[in-house]
Each structure stands twice: as structure tokens, then as C-alpha cells.
Amino acid sequence: MNRRRFLAGGACCALAGHGFAFAQEPWQAPPRLAKPDLATEEGGLWAMMDREERNIRRSPFLIRDRRLHDYVQDIACRLAGDHCPDVRVHIVNTPLFNANMAPNGMMQVWSGLLLRAENEAQLAAVLGHEIGHYLEKHSLERLRDVKSASALAQVMGLFGIAGAFGQLAVIAGMLSYSRDQERKADLIGSMLMHRAGYDPAEAAKIWNNLLLELKARPDGSPSANSPMFATHPSPEERSETLSKLAAGMPGGRTGAETWEEKIRPFRNEWLKEEIKRGQHEESIALLTRMGAGSTPNSEYRYARGEVYRLRAKAGDLDLAVADFQAAAAIGGEPPETHRALGLIYRSRRQISEAKASLRRYLELMPSAPDQAMIKSYIEELGS
Amino acid sequence: MKKLLILCVVLLLSGCVSVAKVETGPRAIGERLTVTLDGAWNHVDAPGVGPGQLWTMEGSPVDQLRLYSGIKEGQALHAEQGGQQKSFTFRSNMQPDEIASLFEGMLTRDGSRYKLEKLEPMSFNGQPGFRFDYSLVRKVDNVHLSGVGFAAVSRNELFAVVYMAPRLVFYPRYIARVEHIGKSMSIKP
Incomplete structure (x- = not known):
């Protein structure tokens, strides 16, 4: 094995201290x-x-x-x-x-x-x-x-x-x-x-x-x-x-538009997996960064709100409500946005808001796994 | 599954694990929870099991019934293992979906995949609570499991019975017994 093969093509890599010098000569990849x-x-x-x-x-x-x-x-x-x-x-x-x-x-x-x-x-x-x-x-x-x-x-x-x-x-x-x-x-x-x-x-x-x-x-x-x-x-x-x-190698494309198109169908599921990790601070940093893009994205806002809701430190529920409301305003929000809002309103005894949000959740997701629980909440909140 | 069985045998041989029979009939779990069994179970005592009790019919690598009695505010549902792993701790103001998520977090600490199948209200001898059904793909061996949990919060303490077993044979074999236990849960006021 040629351990210095990448140098042979002229791409100089002088490993020294905390970094290395280099030049942008073509690098010769090894044969298959x-x-x-x-x-x-x-x-x-x-x-x-x-x-x-x-x-x-x-x-x-x-x-x-x-x-x-x-x-x-x-x-x-x-x-x-x-x-x-x-x-x-x-x-x-x-x-x-x-x-x-x-x-x-x-x-x-x-x-x-x-x-x-x-x-x-x-x-x-x-x-x-x-x-x-x-x-x-x-x-x-x-x-x-x-x-x-x-x-x-x-x-x-x-x-x-x-x-x-x-x-x-x-x-x-x-x-x-x-x-x-x-x-x-x-x-x-x-x-x-x-x-x-x-x-x-x-x-x-x-x-x-x-x-x-x-x-x-x-x-x-x-x-x-x-x-x-x-x-x-x-x-x-x-x-x-x-x-x-x-x-030393300026230019090139990012492929951002194609990336967005290809990843979008999977993102909501991956965000749910991210929330489930329970690493709230990491997730908030991630979702804040991803949600700061030029195009408002309701999935990131919902996901960050849900992380705040689950972390539930002082002030977190207010932040969660703000994110859920923003997600709903953007549109295309995951149905769980309304469940989460409804659960917070219910815990705060904001009866009409709680009922409206929980009903909206069931409208959007009539076969939700927790539909029986949500219906019991709506019933408990009264007519 | 084979790997888990080997690990279990190694633990047994090393003397770290003891198994005791739990007889049919009413059983007290901790100070405030009582359940009634319509058949005998095996109580496994091993390092890292706490804070709940671990029961099994076929051996803990196959099926597990975890019983939690009086989990307090700030207490984790699992033994503290140190390191970088997230702790999943109970808060007394948690709503049912949050408690179900808490168990989900605990069960997926090893990277297993969990899906909530159903969450519905349930009463335990007058004590409001809930039941949740779930499926799990265990990371270590890719085995598909089914599970069920029964839980209630009383006087700011959590009481729960959570079961899981491979979905094809063992879960259908024992789910009726587990449901009997869940329905029998009685929490002292």
C-alpha cells in the first residue's frame, strides 16, 4: 500500500504542528x-x-x-x-x-x-x-x-x-x-x-x-x-x-435546492427521531440553526417547540407555545403541533383554546394512536 | 436473541443474578401498589435492574415485565449508568403522553426503535390512569417486540407495569396474563 500516494500527485501535505501546508495540484487517486x-x-x-x-x-x-x-x-x-x-x-x-x-x-x-x-x-x-x-x-x-x-x-x-x-x-x-x-x-x-x-x-x-x-x-x-x-x-x-x-479551491456548487427537494419527504420522521433522543440542548441548537434559513419551515418550528415542551424548564412552555403558533402560522405544520398546543393549554386550564387545538389535531389525524386519550381530554374539558 | 441469552447465562454463572418464583395471587409491590397474578412469574434480581422490579416468564432476554411502585419526582426510571447517556426522570406534573414518552426514552436508550400504537385512558380501582401499547425493534438483535404499559400517578408518585416480548409467539402467549395484572393494579391512597 502506498501510504503517501496522495502526495505523489503533487498535493503537498506537510503535516506539522496544528496544520499543514498544501498546494492545489491534481491528486492522483489509486487504481480500484x-x-x-x-x-x-x-x-x-x-x-x-x-x-x-x-x-x-x-x-x-x-x-x-x-x-x-x-x-x-x-x-x-x-x-x-x-x-x-x-x-x-x-x-x-x-x-x-x-x-x-x-x-x-x-x-x-x-x-x-x-x-x-x-x-x-x-x-x-x-x-x-x-x-x-x-x-x-x-x-x-x-x-x-x-x-x-x-x-x-x-x-x-x-x-x-x-x-x-x-x-x-x-x-x-x-x-x-x-x-x-x-x-x-x-x-x-x-x-x-x-x-x-x-x-x-x-x-x-x-x-x-x-x-x-x-x-x-x-x-x-x-x-x-x-x-x-x-x-x-x-x-x-x-x-x-x-x-x-x-x-485554495474556490467555487463550486452547494446543491441546496436539490437537497431540499430530496430530503423533504423524510425530514419530519427524522425530526421525530431527533426529539426522541431526549438530548434537549443539542436538539434546540440544531433546530434553531436549521430553522434560521431564509424560508420559514413549520417542521423545524414544531420540532423545537416540542423539545421545549418536553424539557419543561422554567419558561420553556411559553417558548413552546410561541414555536407551535409560528408553525401553524407558516402552514403545513405537523398535526402534532395542535396536540402539543392543546396539551399545554389544558395544563394551563385555557379551556376553549385547549379544546380547539385538540379537536384540530383529531381532524388532521383522525386515526392518531392517542385519539382515545385526546377524546377523553376534550370530554373532561366540558362542552 | 442468542447473544442476549449468552449474556444472561454468563451473568447467572457469575452469581450476579438470582431468580425467585412469584406465586399466583395478590402481591405487594413496594408500599402502595398491589397486583394480582393468575399464574406464577419469575422475579429476576440483577445489577442494573432498579428502580423497578423485573419479572419474566421465559427469561429476561425473551420477555420482561417491569413493575414500578412509587417513583418520585426527579427519580429516573432506570438504574443510573453514568457516562454520557441521557437519564429519563419522572416529574409529577407529567401528562400521560409525557409519561409514555418517558418509557419510550428509557426503552430506546440503546438505539432501539419505538412506535406508540395506542394510548388510552384507564382506571385502576378508581384511580385514573392510562394504558399504552407499543412496538419496538431491539437494536442489539433486530428482534421485533410488542409491548404494553399501565400507569397512573398518585400523590405525585408514579406506578406502572410495563411488559414487552417478541411479537410473533411470546407476546400473544402472555398478553392475557399481563392484562390481568394491569387491570388488577391497586394503589393505596
């Missing part, structure tokens, strides 16, 4: 990666990942929508270039910011990442980064770095127990990339973005957005709260490096 002999350690790693991929294909957590899959697969393909036939995207319903790519070409993209990206280019930044790891065979390097056979056996043992998607999280932790590898992947990712016609400046934005979200938590430690920050360079360093890289 052939399936290794099963008897080799690389072959063993592939076989393990092949098994994992079979599990993912069967998993109820896999999002099987063909149009969404093809859309994300196409973005990955444009980034991967000649390696496109080897990249297989699997979109997994998990409300966290993450994507990873295994040595056999399996790429997992979690729904939490799709919810958080503001445009195609931001998703491309993360996918390009993961493709960078893949092209440089960083997983294999890390496997070789696990020196002792007993340590490796522990990793394999954990695989047996952890199961399902947790397995990749385990191996990501056990075989986490070094910071130098992360820096390389950032560099390659930016170059792949540029080649695919995306604006590399979006790379720094998505990482900065995630950082703001994680810092909003009461315990505020990004590395402790996200699998994507656990091993990566410090967020400040990464942001600075990615911004410098982008400055």
Missing part, C-alpha cells in the same frame, strides 16, 4: 482496490465487513427508499470517481451524525447526518472524508497497528457480542483512525469535493455546525458526545485547515 486474498489480514478484514454488510442489508434499521438511496449513492459515486462501482451506500435510521466506510466498500450513512446537512455539498464533505480513508486503506493501517494478537482477539471477541450496527461503532472505537489519518482524509475529501464540482467551503461549515450543537450540551465535550469527534483533530484545527483548503 482489488478484493484481497482471504488468507491475508486484509482479506480477513474484508470478509468481516462482508458479513457485517449482509447484516445491514437485512436490518430493519435500513432505510429502503430507493430514490433516497440512489440520490446519496450518486453523490458518493461522483466523489469516488473511478471507484464508484466499489462504493455501496446503506442509509441507516439512526438519529446521530455519522458516516463510515469499510475497506470492502460498504458505506453507512446515518439519518442523523442527513438531517443535519444543509445541502449536498455538506454531505459530500463527510462522504468525501470517508472515501479518503477508504482510498488510503486507513482501516488496514490501524489493524496492523494493533500489535498484539491478544488485543486483536479482543476486538474480534467484541464483534461477536456487540451485534448489529453497534459492531461498526465498536471497531471504529477500537481501530480508530489516527489524527494524521484524519487530516489526510480531510485533505482528500476536500479535493474530491472540488473535483466533483462541490464547494469545499461547505466542509468547514458542517463540522462547525456539529461543534456548536455538541457544545450546547450541559457537559459540552464534543469528543465525548460524537463518534465523529472522538478521534478527529481538534475542531478548531480542523475548521481552520478545511477553510484554508477551501480558499
